[in-house]
Amino acid sequence: MRERQFFSVQNxxxxxxxxxxxxxxxxxxxxxxxxxxxxxxxxxxxxxLNCISRVYKADGGTVVFKGEDVSRLKPHQVVSxxxxxxxxxxxxxxxxxxxxxxxxxxxxxxxxSLLNDALFWGKSQRQEMQFRERxxxxxxxxxxxxxxxxxxxxxxxxxxxxxxxxxxxAAEPDLLLLDEPSSGLNVEETQDLAxxxxxxxxxxxxxxxxxxxxxxxVMDVCDAxxxxxxxxxxxxxxxxxxxxxxxxxKAYLGEEG
Amino acid sequence: xxxxxxxxxxxxxxxFRYRSTLVWYLLLGVxxxxxxxxxGAYGMSLLTLVGIYAIVALGLNLLTGFTGQISLGHAAxxxxxxxxxxxxxxxxGVSFWLALPAAGILAAIVGIFIGLPALRLKGxxxxxxxxxxxxxxxxxxxxxxxxxxxxxxxxVSRPVLGAFEFSSDDSFYYLxxxxxxxxxxxxxxxxxxxxxxxxxxxxxxxxxxSSMGIxxxxxKTIAFCISAFYAGIAGSxxxxxxxxxxxxxxxxxxxxxxxxxxxxxxxGSVHGAVFGAIFITLLPEFISFTRGYLPEVIGKQxxxxxxxxxxVLILFLRFEPMGLYGRWLKIKFYFEHFPFYKxxxxxxxxxxxxxxx
Numbered sequence: 096m097r098e099r100q101f102f103s104v105q106n107x108x109x110x111x112x113x114x115x116x117x118x119x120x121x122x123x124x125x126x127x128x129x130x131x132x133x134x135x136x137x138x139x140x141x142x143x144l145n146c147i148s149r150v151y152k153a154d155g156g157t158v159v160f161k162g163e164d165v166s167r168l169k170p171h172q173v174v175s176x177x178x179x180x181x182x183x184x185x186x187x188x189x190x191x192x193x194x195x196x197x198x199x200x201x202x203x204x205x206x207x208s209l210l211n212d213a214l215f216w217g218k219s220q221r222q223e224m225q226f227r228e229r230x231x232x233x234x235x236x237x238x239x240x241x242x243x244x245x246x247x248x249x250x251x252x253x254x255x256x257x258x259x260x261x262x263x264x265a266a267e268p269d270l271l272l273l274d275e276p277s278s279g280l281n282v283e284e285t286q287d288l289a290x291x292x293x294x295x296x297x298x299x300x301x302x303x304x305x306x307x308x309x310x311x312x313v314m315d316v317c318d319a320x321x322x323x324x325x326x327x328x329x330x331x332x333x334x335x336x337x338x339x340x341x342x343x344x345k346a347y348l349g350e351e352g
Numbered sequence: 353x354x355x356x357x358x359x360x361x362x363x364x365x366x367x368f369r370y371r372s373t374l375v376w377y378l379l380l381g382v383x384x385x386x387x388x389x390x391x392g393a394y395g396m397s398l399l400t401l402v403g404i405y406a407i408v409a410l411g412l413n414l415l416t417g418f419t420g421q422i423s424l425g426h427a428a429x430x431x432x433x434x435x436x437x438x439x440x441x442x443x444x445g446v447s448f449w450l451a452l453p454a455a456g457i458l459a460a461i462v463g464i465f466i467g468l469p470a471l472r473l474k475g476x477x478x479x480x481x482x483x484x485x486x487x488x489x490x491x492x493x494x495x496x497x498x499x500x501x502x503x504x505x506x507x508v509s510r511p512v513l514g515a516f517e518f519s520s521d522d523s524f525y526y527l528x529x530x531x532x533x534x535x536x537x538x539x540x541x542x543x544x545x546x547x548x549x550x551x552x553x554x555x556x557x558x559x560x561x562s563s564m565g566i567x568x569x570x571x572k573t574i575a576f577c578i579s580a581f582y583a584g585i586a587g588s589x590x591x592x593x594x595x596x597x598x599x600x601x602x603x604x605x606x607x608x609x610x611x612x613x614x615x616x617x618x619x620g621s622v623h624g625a626v627f628g629a630i631f632i633t634l635l636p637e638f639i640s641f642t643r644g645y646l647p648e649v650i651g652k653q654x655x656x657x658x659x660x661x662x663x664v665l666i667l668f669l670r671f672e673p674m675g676l677y678g679r680w681l682k683i684k685f686y687f688e689h690f691p692f693y694k695x696x697x698x699x700x701x702x703x704x705x706x707x708x709x
Contacts, residue, residue: 148563150559150563169567170562170563171562171563171564171565171566171567171568172565173563173565174563174564174565175565179563179564180563182559182560186557186559186560186563187556187557187560188552188553188556188557188560188561189556189557190552190555190556190620191549191552191553191556194364195549195552198546198549199549199550199553199561199564199566200564201546202546202549202550202553202564202565202566203564203565205546207545207546209542209547209574211545212541212542212545212546212547212548213538213541213542213547214538214541215541215544215545219541219545220362222546223361223365223544223545224360224361224362226546227361227364228361231361262564266564266565
């Protein structure tokens with residue numbers, strides 16, 4: 096008998112017009128691991144994340160998280176099941192402050208009603224204090240203190256990426272989806288990111304599924320990797336094994352000729 | 353320069369950041385309460401209208417400024433509030449104190465219908481759809497004469513509390529001011545809690561908002577609902593203040609003037625709603641005052657007011673998109689940071705990110 100799976104994707108398919116973006120993709124993420132999705136441009140990595148977080152509706156297949164099929168949920172219900180994400184092209188609320196952005200990450204933990212909020216008394220006030228306390232912890236963790244009260248449009252790109260990470264963490268997920276967390280970061284920022292990703296796994300016990308192009312980052316921090324090309328799985332294993340896989344080498348470098 | 357040492361999380365979100373702010377607001381409160389002593393009857397009626405329009409503008413600002421959903425149908429919601437209150441108190445003899453919330457609630461229900469297109473439409477298309485619904489309500493008022501009095505309109509009485517009747521303009525002014533105060537506090541509270549943040553999130557990024565767990569359809573509907581509730585309450589006050597309402601009080605131009613209010617006042621700010629209401633109420637006064645001094649070709653034109661609305665709107669959008677509130681912030685900044693103010697402080701930055709949607 097197979098033990099209950101933490102997170103698995105089974106036979107996921109999606110088609111955009113004439114392009115079969117994903118074809119019968121199956122993968123499994125072990126609890127407490129850092130799992131990378133790699134592959135050349137257009138392989139369908141981001142599409143998988145978008146299907147999991149229900150930005151796209153998959154044509155077929157299931158996504159099972161902690162024993163529940165989450166592939167039929169509405170987009171806003173996914174985060175309440177314990178899956179939160181970041182975006183490849185930053186999707187922050189650009190006219191709000193860093194603080195408010197991260198506070199929005201806690202929206203799924205909201206307990207108050209509209210009436211509570213209108214009066215801002217008792218429960219609503221306590222909740223707001225709790226939210227802010229938790230957000231301050233995350234701000235400390237990701238070194239965002241200096242930017243706390245600045246609007247997003249006034250902070251540098253690298254920091255914006257961190258704010259997105261902070262916002263995803265604020266939801267206290269069990270599974271964190273990161274879409275190219277290191278794109279656009281310089282070497283130093285990527286180093287910081289690598290430490291944070293490991294800390295997120297070890298200190299918060301959050302499982303991470305990330306799409307990443309920076310192979311050094313993948314080799315350094317990931318426990319497992321799945322390689323894709325043209326919407327299908329090429330190889331699965333430890334990052335070191337996957338990069339040596341002849342199919343993967345062929346996909347990246349072309350055939351020896 | 354002022355710095356604040358924050359010792360509790362409450363410091364970040366309290367209504368008055370500095371003690372001096374509280375003092376200024378108390379002073380403003382005294383001035384507002386003492387206004388009837390120094391103003392004539394005409395001035396008081398203008399001030400009462402400012403209060404009523406400010407309530408509408410607060411609501412519309414929540415919808416357009418904070419949630420990013422445009423509405424050109426707010427005159428219709430204003431009308432629903434006015435007629436509900438007028439019919440309930442006039443025909444059915446219901447007390448004003450029940451008719452007032454009823455007007456708000458019925459407007460909120462109509463607001464849901466006006467908001468339905470918002471679940472699928474955006475920007476210009478939403479503007480046209482809400483405009484259409486606004487016209488529908490206007491036509492219903494004209495043609496359903498057994499209920500609304502049609503083009504003849506309805507007479508409305510002033511509210512009574514126990515033995516006291518709000519028959520004088522001064523007493524009605526105090527009623528409007530106290531309701532405006534309550535509505536402002538509610539708005540401020542909503543904006544500093546998850547509800548308000550969710551609205552702003554929807555305005556800034558649909559995708560991110562829903563991935564944070566915000567139900568877009570529900571929150572857009574709630575935004576329309578709350579906004580309509582404000583318009584309904586204001587409509588009810590308007591009806592009882594004017595003694596008489598007819599379809600001409602709720603035309604499309606009124607919807608436009610509500611929109612001008614929030615743009616001129618400052619989109620996405622609570623202060624802006626009040627500034628805008630003051631501006632829009634005083635503008636016609638200013639126009640009729642200057643008419644006599646203008647060359648006859650311009651001064652005698654019929655559409656002078658509408659044209660001025662348009663001109664003001666264009667000038668604000670071009671030169672001060674943050675409206676009067678933005679200007680107010682800049683002046684405040686100048687004095688707070690004297691002599692460190694430099695001309696580029698508020699220069700708008702160019703943005704190069706977010707190419708894909």
